[in-house]
Amino acid sequence: MLQLLSRSTKWHSFLNKFQNMKSRPKLDYRNKLILAPMVRVGTLPMRLLALEMGADIVYTEELIDLKLIKSIRRHNPALGTVDFVDPSDGTVVFRTCALETSRLVLQMGTSDAARALAVGKLLQQDISGLDINMGCPKEFSIKGGMGAALLANPDKAALILRTLCSNLDIPVTCKIRILPDLDDTISLVEKLADTGIAAIGIHARTRDERPQHRPHPDVLRAVAKAVSIPIIANGGSRNMQKYEDILKFQLECGADSVMVARAAQINVSIFRRDGLLPMDELIEKYLRLCVDYDNAPHNAKYCVQNMLKELQETPRGKRFLQCQTLQQICEIWHLGDYCRRKQKELRTLGNSGRAEVEPPEAQAKRQKMEEAATAITDDFEGVICRSMPFLRSTYASDNHLPKTVLYVYAGRTGKSPPCYETQQCDKLFRAICSYDGQRYSSTFWEKNKKQAEQGAALVALLHLGQLQEEPLRENGSLIN
Ligand SMILES: Cc1cc2nc3c(=O)[nH]c(=O)nc-3n(C[C@H](O)[C@H](O)[C@H](O)COP(=O)(O)O)c2cc1C
Numbered sequence: 001m002l003q004l005l006s007r008s009t010k011w012h013s014f015l016n017k018f019q020n021m022k023s024r025p026k027l028d029y030r031n032k033l034i035l036a037p038m039v040r041v042g043t044l045p046m047r048l049l050a051l052e053m054g055a056d057i058v059y060t061e062e063l064i065d066l067k068l069i070k071s072i073r074r075h076n077p078a079l080g081t082v083d084f085v086d087p088s089d090g091t092v093v094f095r096t097c098a099l100e101t102s103r104l105v106l107q108m109g110t111s112d113a114a115r116a117l118a119v120g121k122l123l124q125q126d127i128s129g130l131d132i133n134m135g136c137p138k139e140f141s142i143k144g145g146m147g148a149a150l151l152a153n154p155d156k157a158a159l160i161l162r163t164l165c166s167n168l169d170i171p172v173t174c175k176i177r178i179l180p181d182l183d184d185t186i187s188l189v190e191k192l193a194d195t196g197i198a199a200i201g202i203h204a205r206t207r208d209e210r211p212q213h214r215p216h217p218d219v220l221r222a223v224a225k226a227v228s229i230p231i232i233a234n235g236g237s238r239n240m241q242k243y244e245d246i247l248k249f250q251l252e253c254g255a256d257s258v259m260v261a262r263a264a265q266i267n268v269s270i271f272r273r274d275g276l277l278p279m280d281e282l283i284e285k286y287l288r289l290c291v292d293y294d295n296a297p298h299n300a301k302y303c304v305q306n307m308l309k310e311l312q313e314t315p316r317g318k319r320f321l322q323c324q325t326l327q328q329i330c331e332i333w334h335l336g337d338y339c340r341r342k343q344k345e346l347r348t349l350g351n352s353g354r355a356e357v358e359p360p361e362a363q364a365k366r367q368k369m370e371e372a373a374t375a376i377t378d379d380f381e382g383v384i385c386r387s388m389p390f391l392r393s394t395y396a397s398d399n400h401l402p403k404t405v406l407y408v409y410a411g412r413t414g415k416s417p418p419c420y421e422t423q424q425c426d427k428l429f430r431a432i433c434s435y436d437g438q439r440y441s442s443t444f445w446e447k448n449k450k451q452a453e454q455g456a457a458l459v460a461l462l463h464l465g466q467l468q469e470e471p472l473r474e475n476g477s478l479i480n
Pocket residue numbers: 036037038039040041061062107133134135136175203211234235236237238259260261262263265
């Protein structure tokens with residue numbers, strides 16, 4: 001009978017899942033450096049980078065149960081990932097891969113035990129721990145009875161945790177904030193510990209305290225003395241500039257483990273025993289992972305912005321802020337070729353992106369865009385192309401703009417004025433400048449038609465020897 005059953009593919013995949021989960025050692029929360037849950041920051045590339053830098057455990061950003069429950073789990077063989085995809089619009093709600101499974105905790109926002117359990121069952125084969133957010137003070141969470149709302153409803157919080165602990169095969173934890181009163185905090189932690197959770201993350205601030213307020217390591221120390229489950233201390237980033245500062249905070253709190261958010265958001269190499277990496281090296285590593293795992297460009301941009309901080313004001317930073325695609329961002333860190341090559345390879349491997357789960361209207365729109373992009377590539381046959389973004393702020397007046405300069409140059413040399421044609425792909429533009437029997441274009445996709453034309457004129461001027469590369473590179477309007 002068993003033999004017969006094992007022949008069926010369904011039974012086989014169930015057996016695999018079960019064996020994978022059982023063979024994975026249970027996550028131990030003692031003596032660990034942890035990447036804290038952070039919305040928009042804790043996506044796959046940043047988690048993998050944190051692990052590479054020395055974090056022992058990484059948390060996902062908070063993912064809401066309602067969103068997860070309706071998502072479709074699918075393998076993405078091109079990327080080697082498991083994706084949970086929103087079937088209504090095809091967006092990837094959660095992407096993970098085998099490299100992180102044994103050290104990955106997913107943080108969920110929930111207010112309902114049954115729903116949380118359903119999500120836990122859907123996810124447990126792909127993660128090693130499930131954490132419930134009980135500390136988020138944002139209006140969205142509180143209104144939905146999630147996050148810090150659960151601190152005011154300990155019975156419900158305990159019910160959620162008990163339901164998960166009794167029915168899932170992976171360890172369950174929660175992340176709370178301290179209460180204004182120490183005894184109340186200890187009572188709450190004891191009540192939650194009774195549910196069977198494997199550890200508790202505690203942000204050393206109250207619900208009403210903001211990140212700029214000093215944390216309360218003394219409160220954590222008292223809690224850690226009073227309870228026996230592992231305490232994960234959080235809230236110390238304000239005083240964390242290097243690896244040793246993480247350990248100092250852990251010691252101050254008397255905690256078993258420590259969880260870092262903002263300090264890692266700025267420089268994830270804070271987890272590195274051998275010291276911080278230079279920012280550009282870190283960004284490069286991060287971008288490679290974004291390319292490898294086809295990360296959404298807006299997410300990559302947000303994370304790089306956090307690393308750049310005030311350097312966003314430099315010419316390079318300003319150029320970066322104008323980027324809309326991963327390719328454009330990669331060009332700035334000299335990874336343009338890597339990005340192009342890898343994206344091509346992923347397409348060849350069938351990285352279908354959203355296609356399989358798209359509703360028909362979205363699918364039609366995407367196909368139209370893909371056709372347009374192919375047509376555009378064909379149209380660029382024989383065109384002299386360079387990657388030259390146009391940055392208006394680097395030109396003193398309209399008289400200096402590339403289109404004007406090229407127009408004047410044409411008049412001076414007795415040639416017909418240049419003319420332009422523009423191609424649009426979704427919300428981005430490229431232009432071709434035709435001048436004296438030759439066509440020129442910038443490979444940098446611009447946000448509007450006018451900028452695209454200026455970019456094309458720049459390429460023409462450069463080719464005609466009317467621009468010098470080096471000065472332009474310095475003032476930030478030329479990238480190679
Ligand atoms: C950008 C950002 C996003 C965050 N998102 C989450 C989240 O999804 N879930 C959560 O429990 N806390 C979240 N937090 C709070 C952090 O996990 C952490 O509790 C807080 O920043 C204090 O730790 P730190 O001093 O190390 O920054 C977020 C913090 C930041 C800065």
